[in-house]
Amino acid sequence: MSGAILAIETSCDDSCAAVLAADGTILSNVIASQGIHDKYGGVVPEIAARHHLALLTPTIDAALKEAGLTLAEIERVAVTQGPGLIGALLVGVGQAKAIAAARHIPLVAVDHLQGHVAANFISPEPFEPPFICLIASGGHTLLARVEDHSSYTLLGETLDDAAGEAFDKGARMLGLPFPGGPALQALATEGDEEAFDFPTARNVKGLDFSFAGVKTSLLYAIADLGEAETQLRRADLAASYQRAIVEALVERLTRALDASGLGRVAIGGGVAANGPLRDAVSALGAVSHIPDRLLCTDNAAMIASAARFLPDCSPESALALDAYPSGAMR
Ligand SMILES: Nc1ncnc2c1ncn2[C@@H]1O[C@H](COP(=O)(O)OP(=O)(O)OP(=O)(O)O)[C@@H](O)[C@H]1O
Ligand SMILES: [Mg+2]
Numbered sequence: 001m002s003g004a005i006l007a008i009e010t011s012c013d014d015s016c017a018a019v020l021a022a023d024g025t026i027l028s029n030v031i032a033s034q035g036i037h038d039k040y041g042g043v044v045p046e047i048a049a050r051h052h053l054a055l056l057t058p059t060i061d062a063a064l065k066e067a068g069l070t071l072a073e074i075e076r077v078a079v080t081q082g083p084g085l086i087g088a089l090l091v092g093v094g095q096a097k098a099i100a101a102a103r104h105i106p107l108v109a110v111d112h113l114q115g116h117v118a119a120n121f122i123s124p125e126p127f128e129p130p131f132i133c134l135i136a137s138g139g140h141t142l143l144a145r146v147e148d149h150s151s152y153t154l155l156g157e158t159l160d161d162a163a164g165e166a167f168d169k170g171a172r173m174l175g176l177p178f179p180g181g182p183a184l185q186a187l188a189t190e191g192d193e194e195a196f197d198f199p200t201a202r203n204v205k206g207l208d209f210s211f212a213g214v215k216t217s218l219l220y221a222i223a224d225l226g227e228a229e230t231q232l233r234r235a236d237l238a239a240s241y242q243r244a245i246v247e248a249l250v251e252r253l254t255r256a257l258d259a260s261g262l263g264r265v266a267i268g269g270g271v272a273a274n275g276p277l278r279d280a281v282s283a284l285g286a287v288s289h290i291p292d293r294l295l296c297t298d299n300a301a302m303i304a305s306a307a308r309f310l311p312d313c314s315p316e317s318a319l320a321l322d323a324y325p326s327g328a329m330r
Contacts, residue, residue, distance in 0.1 A: 002022060002075070003021065003022025003023075003075055003076075004019055004020070004021055004022065004027065004067070004069060004073060004074050004075055004076075005019065005020045005022075005074070005075070005076045005077070005078055005108075005304045005307055005308065006018075006019055006060070006063070006064070006071075006074045006076070006077050006078070006099070006304070007019075007020065007077075007078040007079070007110070007300040007301070007303040007304035007307060008056070008060065008077070008078070008079045008080070008092045008095060008096050008300055008303070009079075009080045009092065009112070009115070009298060009299065009300040009302075009303045010052045010056060010080065010084075010088050010089060010091050010092030011080045011082070011083070011084025011085065011088060011089055011092075011112045011298065012043055012048065012084055012085060012088060012138065012139075012298055013033070013034045013043045013048040013051070013088070014031050014032065014033050014034070014297075014298045014299075015031075015032040015034070015051070015052050015055035015056045015059045016029075016030065016031050016032070016059065016298060016299050016300035016303075017030050017056070017059045017060040017062070017063035017300050018030065018063055018299065018300035018301040018303070018304050019063050019064065019066075019067035019069060019074070019304070020122075020301060020304035020305060020308070022308075023123055024121060024122055024123040024126055024305060024308060025123045025124065026122060026123075026301050027066070027067035027068070027069070028062075028063040028064070028065075028066035028067040029063070029294065029295075029299055029300065029301040030059050030062045030063040030066065030300075031059075031294075031298070031299055031300075032055045032058070032059045032062075034047075034048065034051045034055070036051070038177050038178045038179075040178075041172055041178055042168070042178055043085070045085045045086075045087055045088065046087060048085055048087070048088045049085065049087030049088045049090070049091055052088055052091035052092065053091055056091060056092065056095055057095070060095070060099075063300070071099065071103065072103070074099075074103070074105065075105055075106075076105060076106050076107075076108055076307065076312065077096045077099050077100045077103075077105060077106070077107050077108070078096070078107075078108040078109075078110050078303050078304050078306070078307030078310075079092050079093055079095075079096035079097075079107070079108070079109065079110065079303070079321075080092060080110055080111075080112045080115065080303050081093065081109040081110060081111065081321065081322075081323055081324060082111065082112065082323050082324035082325060082326070082327070083111075083112055083113070083139070083140075083324060083325055083326045083327060084112055084139075084323075084325065085325070086323055086324075086325040089323035089324075089325070090323050092323075093321055093322070093323045097318060097319065097321060100318055101318070101319065106312035106313065106318070107312065107313045107318040107321065108307040108310050108311070108312055108313065109310075109313055109321055110303045110306045110307050110310060111306070112298075112303075113135055113140060113142070114150075114151070114152070114306045114310075115302040115303045115305070115306045116135045116137060116268035116269045116296075116302060117133050117135065117144065117146060117152055117266075117268055117306070118149070118302050118303075118305040118306035118308075118309070119268050119291040119295040119296065119299075119301070119302040119305060120133070120266040120268060120289050120291055121149060121305050121306075121308070121309070122291070122295060122301060122302070122305045125289075127264075127266050127289035129146045129147055129148055129149060130145070130146060130147050130262050130264065131146050131262060131264035131265055131266050131287075131289070132144070132145060132146070132155075132253065132256050132257050132260050132262055132264065132265050132266075133145075133146050133152065133265070133266045133267065133268060134249060134252075134253045134265075134266075134267045134268070134269075134272070134281075135267075135268045135269045135272075136162070136163040136164060136249055136267070136268075136269045136270075136271035136272060136277075137162060137163075137164050137268075137269030137270045137271060138162060138164035138165060138168065138179070138269075138270055139162050139164070139165070140157070140158070140162050140269065141157060141158040141162045141163045141164075141209050141211070141249070141269075141271075142154060142155075142156065142157040142158070143155040143156045143157070143207050143252060143253065143256045145256075145260060145262075146266070148309075149308075149309035150306075150309040150310055155207045155256050156206055156207025156208045156209065156252060156256070157208060157209065158208065158209040158210065158211060159204065159208050159209065159210045160210050160211060160212040161210075161211040161212055161215060162211070163209070163211060163245055163248075163249060163271045164179075164181060164269070164270050164271045165211070166211035166214060166215055166245055167179075167180050167181040167184055167242075167245065167271065167274075168180040168181065169215050170184060170214075170215060170218050170238075170241045171183050171184040171238075173218055173219060173222055174187065174222075174230075174234050174237060174238055175234075176238075179270075181270060181271060181273070181274060182273070184238050184241070184242060185242060185274055185275060185276070187234060187235050187238040187239075188235065188238040188239040188241075188242045188276075189235075189239075190235040190239075191233075191234075191235030191236040191237070191238050191239030191240070192235075192236050192239055192240070193239040193240050193242065193243040194240070194243075195233070195236035195237070195239065195240050196221055196236065196237060196240035196241070197240070198214045198217045198218065198221075198240055198241055198243075198244035199213045199214055199217055199244065200214070200244050200247045200248040200251065201213055201214070201248055202251075207252050207255060207256050208252075209248060209249070209252060211245065211248070214241065214244045214245060214248070217244075218237065218241050221237060222237070242274075242276060243276070245271075246274065246276045246277045246280060249271070249277060250277070250280045250281070250284075253265065253281070253284070254284060257284065257286055263286050263287060264286060264287045264288075264289075265281060265284060265286045265287070265288045265289070266288065266289040266290070266291075267281055267288075267289075267290055267291070267296075268291060268296060268302075269296060270296055270297040270298070271296075272290070272291065272296040273293040273296040273297055278290050
């Protein structure tokens with residue numbers, strides 16, 4: 001198929017492959033979750049890398065099959081170059097290089113966070129820049145001004161934990177499984193979000209975030225309540241904790257939006273799958289774009305979407321492509 005992109009994403013514990021048509025329509029988006037990290041309470045980097053070795057080839061095969069294409073019909077290969085777990089990234093980068101070299105097709109290196117932004121460019125309802133974008137995930141929380149399809153300007157970011165990390169750590173304190181975000185959201189539906197007054201780091205200046213305080217407050221609240229009372233109040237604790245995180249995100253997002261004068265807002269990253277956050281962003285009174293939940297958590301369709309607007313690696317740099325664990329591509 002003319003212009004079809006195969007994308008590979010292995011930055012953390014999900015082995016992901018997707019095929020996008022040249023116009024940004026998803027032909028397939030396969031996610032093989034490793035499902036073994038919950039017993040350790042978090043992702044174990046070396047186990048994640050080894051599982052990508054086992055899972056990635058069948059995941060790519062499944063993505064091609066679902067798209068109704070063969071490898072011979074793919075015209076570009078995109079891969080997440082970073083940030084992420086280095087061993088996990090290298091499995092994806094190695095595989096993408098091998099496919100590109102064997103097929104003599106271009107390789108495109110994609111920054112994972114640009115991928116979360118580009119989830120908003122996917123057809124059938126692509127959201128056009130300019131807009132303000134909140135990216136909240138397991139490893140990052142940032143506000144960006146998106147002026148074009150291939151980059152963004154950073155307006156603010158977390159000074160300590162990411163919002164997803166706060167969800168995961170809070171969930172762990174409440175005895176919930178990993179990843180904690182979905183489990184904490186589910187428990188919160190049975191609780192009173194006004195029961196506890198957890199902080200939203202209003203003292204942090206500008207458009208930066210901080211989630212260390214809310215996490216510590218939950219720890220102290222649990223210690224004060226004691227084991228038995230904590231068990232009885234788990235849903236209230238979850239609901240109040242979730243409210244504080246969502247409020248902190250929405251408060252900065254609102255300020256960034258007002259200051260920009262753009263009146264257009266989008267979200268991305270795993271925490272953008274959170275129901276109360278999605279509801280709050282929809283209610284902002286701006287023109288908003290909220291990607292499907294599956295496109296918020298890690299997936300390769302968003303990597304293919306970013307690649308549509310990025311240049312190919314030169315043949316020499318493609319063979320030498322390396323992964324980076326943190327920071328940005330440029
Ligand atoms: N419904 C939800 N509510 C709150 N948090 C959620 C929800 N669903 C997923 N998350 C959180 O999203 C995070 C995972 O997001 P994502 O897959 O984008 O992160 P990551 O790739 O590990 O991190 P990064 O994108 O920063 O490298 C986890 O912390 C998870 O708890
Ligand atoms: Mg991610």
